[in-house]
Amino acid sequence: MSVAYEIGMGEEARPKTLMERILDRWLVKLIVVIIAVLWLVPTAGLLVSSFRPADAITTSGWWTVFDKLADSRTWTIENYRQVMNADGMGNAFLNSLAVTIPATVIPITIAAFAAYAFAWMDFRGRQVLFVVVVGLMVVPLQMALIPLLKIYTGGANAFGIPIIPDLDLSGTYMGVWLAHTGFGLPLAIYLLRNYIGSLPASMMESASIDGASHFQTFIRLVVPISVPAIASFAIFQFLWVWNDFLVALVFLGGTPDVSVVTIKLAELVGSRGQDWQVLTAGAFVTMILPLTVFFGLQRFFVRGLTAGSVKG
Amino acid sequence: MTFRPEKTWRLLAILLAFAMVAAACGNGDDDTATTSAGGDAGGGDAQPFAGEVVNVFGAFVDADADAFADTVAPFEAATGIDVVYEGSGDFETQIGIRINGGNAPDIAMFPQPGLWANFIDDMIDFNDLGVDMDQARADLSDYLVELPGQVAADTGNARDGVFGGWFRLNTKSWLWIPVPEFADAGYTVPETWDDLLALQDQILADGNTPWCLGIESAGATGWVLTDWMEDIVLRTAGPDVYDDWVSNGIPFNDPEIAKAAQFLGDVMFPEGNVLGGTDGILATPFGDQNTPMFDDTPACYLAKQAGFITGFFPDGTFGPGVDNQTEAIPFPSIDGSGDVMLGGGDLFGVFSDAGAVAETVKFLVSPEGGEGFAQAQAGYLSPNSRFDTSNYVDPFQKQQGELLAGALGAGGFRFDASDLMPAAVGAGTFWTGMVEYVQGGPDSLDDVLQSIQDSWPSS
Numbered sequence: 001m002s003v004a005y006e007i008g009m010g011e012e013a014r015p016k017t018l019m020e021r022i023l024d025r026w027l028v029k030l031i032v033v034i035i036a037v038l039w040l041v042p043t044a045g046l047l048v049s050s051f052r053p054a055d056a057i058t059t060s061g062w063w064t065v066f067d068k069l070a071d072s073r074t075w076t077i078e079n080y081r082q083v084m085n086a087d088g089m090g091n092a093f094l095n096s097l098a099v100t101i102p103a104t105v106i107p108i109t110i111a112a113f114a115a116y117a118f119a120w121m122d123f124r125g126r127q128v129l130f131v132v133v134v135g136l137m138v139v140p141l142q143m144a145l146i147p148l149l150k151i152y153t154g155g156a157n158a159f160g161i162p163i164i165p166d167l168d169l170s171g172t173y174m175g176v177w178l179a180h181t182g183f184g185l186p187l188a189i190y191l192l193r194n195y196i197g198s199l200p201a202s203m204m205e206s207a208s209i210d211g212a213s214h215f216q217t218f219i220r221l222v223v224p225i226s227v228p229a230i231a232s233f234a235i236f237q238f239l240w241v242w243n244d245f246l247v248a249l250v251f252l253g254g255t256p257d258v259s260v261v262t263i264k265l266a267e268l269v270g271s272r273g274q275d276w277q278v279l280t281a282g283a284f285v286t287m288i289l290p291l292t293v294f295f296g297l298q299r300f301f302v303r304g305l306t307a308g309s310v311k312g
Numbered sequence: 313m314t315f316r317p318e319k320t321w322r323l324l325a326i327l328l329a330f331a332m333v334a335a336a337c338g339n340g341d342d343d344t345a346t347t348s349a350g351g352d353a354g355g356g357d358a359q360p361f362a363g364e365v366v367n368v369f370g371a372f373v374d375a376d377a378d379a380f381a382d383t384v385a386p387f388e389a390a391t392g393i394d395v396v397y398e399g400s401g402d403f404e405t406q407i408g409i410r411i412n413g414g415n416a417p418d419i420a421m422f423p424q425p426g427l428w429a430n431f432i433d434d435m436i437d438f439n440d441l442g443v444d445m446d447q448a449r450a451d452l453s454d455y456l457v458e459l460p461g462q463v464a465a466d467t468g469n470a471r472d473g474v475f476g477g478w479f480r481l482n483t484k485s486w487l488w489i490p491v492p493e494f495a496d497a498g499y500t501v502p503e504t505w506d507d508l509l510a511l512q513d514q515i516l517a518d519g520n521t522p523w524c525l526g527i528e529s530a531g532a533t534g535w536v537l538t539d540w541m542e543d544i545v546l547r548t549a550g551p552d553v554y555d556d557w558v559s560n561g562i563p564f565n566d567p568e569i570a571k572a573a574q575f576l577g578d579v580m581f582p583e584g585n586v587l588g589g590t591d592g593i594l595a596t597p598f599g600d601q602n603t604p605m606f607d608d609t610p611a612c613y614l615a616k617q618a619g620f621i622t623g624f625f626p627d628g629t630f631g632p633g634v635d636n637q638t639e640a641i642p643f644p645s646i647d648g649s650g651d652v653m654l655g656g657g658d659l660f661g662v663f664s665d666a667g668a669v670a671e672t673v674k675f676l677v678s679p680e681g682g683e684g685f686a687q688a689q690a691g692y693l694s695p696n697s698r699f700d701t702s703n704y705v706d707p708f709q710k711q712q713g714e715l716l717a718g719a720l721g722a723g724g725f726r727f728d729a730s731d732l733m734p735a736a737v738g739a740g741t742f743w744t745g746m747v748e749y750v751q752g753g754p755d756s757l758d759d760v761l762q763s764i765q766d767s768w769p770s771s
Contacts, residue, residue: 058603059603150414152415154414249402250413266401270374274599
């Protein structure tokens with residue numbers, strides 16, 4: 001952003017030399033292309049490897065395929081066949097969806113309400129509460145695994161008085177939704193509060209003068225114009241939960257009826273990692289849905305990220 | 313661009329509804345599973361534990377997990393117990409989280425006895441479960457029955473009672489040779505260490521490379537060489553010294569251990585003796601170690617690795633229905649060492665004293681406990697001397713089973729020492745020390761052994 005800004009300023013000040021125009025037009029593009037290529041090369045290698053036989057992957061690099069593109073021994077769909085035909089892969093996809101979608105919707109809903117309250121409602125301790133919530137971002141979720149599991153399996157007591165009842169949430173979808181909600185909320189509240197807080201105060205005032213309650217203002221006004229921010233966080237949360245292995249394994253477990261795609265994939269590799277070549281194909285199979293989501297929502301993604309940061 | 317709020321809400325609603333349906337489907341599967349289990353169970357009075365569920369958590373996954381399901385199927389049919397196995401490659405961390413989180417499985421299968429010992433306070437005594445320990449001792453050998461208690465004592469977790477049962481073992485003392493090229497080149501299978509050294513020289517003299525050796529294993533690099541050390545110590549110094557070494561009764565820089573390391577050096581360090589030299593040793597992933605042996609002209613004629621390495625062989629080189637291109641030969645004896653075998657295994661602990669769990673434990677330690685597993689997975693070897701070896705369906709499995717049974721009967725079976733030592737050494741300095749030995753060459757040996765000894769936790 002800043003690069004484009006400085007170049008824009010120079011344009012008004014004086015006519016540009018040829019060199020500068022070349023730099024303007026090509027340097028930025030060139031850097032972008034170089035970075036994109038650097039990032040894409042390993043992915044491309046993975047894609048090529050996923051279509052190669054296991055023996056070939058161990059004995060030669062993926063770039064060597066370009067010498068023998070037409071050779072039928074170079075290519076195989078065996079890895080994909082192995083992944084797609086694995087017992088329970090379809091079920092694992094459904095499980096992943098059953099975990100991911102609510103674990104995306106729930107935290108966003110809560111975070112949007114909270115963000116509005118932090119930004120536009122006056123109550124005592126607002127700043128302190130907000131700082132505490134933001135501060136929670138630095139707590140690694142791994143620290144919460146065992147305490148949370150204890151609460152799930154046995155509830156929580158303080159001085160003999162039950163504070164949280166024993167809900168037996170371990171191994172249930174509800175349990176993993178709640179866990180993801182808790183782990184996702186601090187960042188969600190922080191991002192959304194920044195966006196919602198940057199909306200013009202005059203808008204809120206006029207809504208209030210027109211007789212709208214906080215709830216009406218939130219539903220009718222704030223949510224519709226916050227869609228870019230909400231959507232961009234939805235993508236973050238969706239990708240994070242979809243790719244999550246640890247939280248699902250701890251709170252949902254790896255039994256075949258509930259295991260999600262990431263856990264299923266880790267199992268495919270075998271007890272001693274001997275079938276690791278299926279990971280290449282598995283990576284692309286599991287990538288399909290996140291990619292669809294990303295491209296489907298990408299127009300929100302860019303807007304949402306920049307909208308909060310450069311306003312005003 | 314304008315956003316259409318109604319549209320967005322509709323999209324969200326559809327997504328949410330979809331998720332709920334998916335979740336409902338998931339639950340639906342649960343329901344049908346329970347009903348069908350209940351349906352089976354309702355079949356007759358012969359099933360004393362109809363409908364009860366026993367959760368088993370272990371480190372093996374995929375095909376091994378399927379094999380476990382096969383092995384408990386007859387037991388489930390007979391008792392009505394539903395044995396649900398869950399495997400995770402992340403077992404080492406998961407088991408701690410689950411036990412400390414109050415969510416312990418009924419039975420957990422530990423690949424490392426040292427890890428098992430950490431949770432001994434939460435476990436149920438096998439005597440309280442009604443397991444016939446006299447029979448178990450006769451079946452399993454004194455060494456295997458006493459080993460868990462010994463590990464617990466060594467790691468400062470001593471507790472009266474029997475808390476560990478053996479479900480399956482594996483063997484490590486194997487060399488691999490290319491067939492038929494090995495015999496075609498005029499080489500003979502080495503029976504003793506001297507034979508092996510002579511064979512090395514013969515292969516070198518023919519202008520070939522004797523060994524394939526690769527130890528790269530990411531964060532665990534080094535374990536391949538600790539296996540080498542263990543196999544040599546077990547033969548040069550004998551099982552009793554081996555046990556002293558494991559419990560640090562003799563220091564790591566004892567002459568016996570140094571001698572074993574020198575034997576290993578005689579393989580690793582001579583010029584041209586290992587494919588790729590010492591750099592090759594460090595850079596080659598252990599799973600790819602044997603692959604050059606399958607070249608049209610074998611790139612090497614000897615490799616050492618545990619029985620499980622067959623899973624890493626390229627397709628069509630080894631196994632049932634295949635013209636085997638490699639063959640396992642026993643690690644040579646040294647100075648007349650007898651029936652010895654290095655191995656590993658799954659040690660299980662029990663966290664529930666429910667009747668159905670006790671019944672499952674009794675089944676797992678019985679000679680029938682591994683039959684289905686053995687038939688489905690050629691890697692399975694039973695620790696039980698009464699096991700019906702006709703269940704070993706694969707020739708290499710039979711070969712392993714015979715040597716294992718012989719070593720167990722003769723008291724020469726020893727568990728992988730690095731898995732028994734405190735983790736700081738066995739999964740730490742012993743591994744890194746071996747890497748330093750490869751890098752530093754023969755002269756670095758004294759320093760390496762001294763530093764491993766210094767790292768032994770004082771307790």
